[in-house]
Amino acid sequence: MNFVEESLRQNLFWLRIMKEHALFIRLGLPCDREGLIVEARDLEELFGELLEKARNLINPSPDIMRQFNSKVIDALNRIIAFKTDILNELITCRLGGSNFPLLIDHIRREAIRFRMILIRLQNDIELLPAQEALQEEIFWLRIMGDHAHFIAHLLDPSERNFVSQALDFAERFETLRLQARDLESVEAPKTFENWLLPENFLGQPVPQSIGVGLPNSFVTPRLRFFNSQVKDAVKEIRNFKQSGLNLVKNCTVLSIIPPLLADHILREAEMALQDLSIVEQRLKVSDCALN
Ligand SMILES: [Fe+2]
Ligand SMILES: [Fe+2]
Structure with missing residues (x-):
């Protein structure tokens, strides 16, 4: 890099x-x-x-x-x-x-x-490619799911269709995030073990037995495919946010969403896609557990 x-x-x-x-x-x-x-x-x-x-x-x-x-x-x-x-x-x-x-x-x-x-x-x-992939995916899946919830809460309650579309997105991102968490302990088990340590542990000598028997994170075909599934979901919410921004700007939807906020979350979806594409490239050139 x-x-x-x-x-x-x-x-x-x-x-x-x-x-x-x-x-x-x-x-x-x-x-x-x-x-x-x-x-x-x-x-x-x-x-x-x-x-x-x-x-x-x-x-x-x-x-x-x-x-x-x-x-x-x-x-x-x-x-x-x-x-x-x-x-x-x-x-x-x-x-x-x-x-x-x-x-x-x-x-x-x-x-x-x-x-x-x-x-x-x-x-x-x-970071190792698989660890980086999972971190980026988990971060962005949560951010995109939060955005969907914020949109649902800031739309006027009378906008029933848009509210339920936003909530469908939230559910989809939350399900993907659960799957990412599953993949994380499967393919990057040290990350799970590290999470069990107290937060002020950094800088201290590593006690015996930590990490023993656990592999470093590794790339699998499933992980590569998961990345493309996350990208597809982000592309869809990006398009939803783009139409949302147009509606807010033209005053054709009832909400308390300022146009700058609509634009802000659209840009974050674009950045998520950029980051996930970088991850995709790194996963492509990394050795796969099956290769
Ligand atoms: Fe955000
Ligand atoms: Fe933000």
């Missing part, structure tokens, strides 16, 4: 997304929470400036790219902390407004993953 090229691809996409998250949070805050409103506005500005800088990076050297990534990681630390504060207030009923807790958790997951992608790039850490 090319460090500079991949850093730019990730930054150009996710910096705009982070900027919009700050805006969406602000729009859903109660108007008397001035401190939170100001922080949301500052974060929107910060990510807007970083996005402009990223757009002006023409053929950056690896050093310049590394410095830029590290600035972005600092900004991500700040927005992740902000999303965490908001979420904790929401789930303890200390904050009103119109942000769903799951929406804040969703956008915090997107920020956490963006930060981890940059940390991996900065430290030259690469």
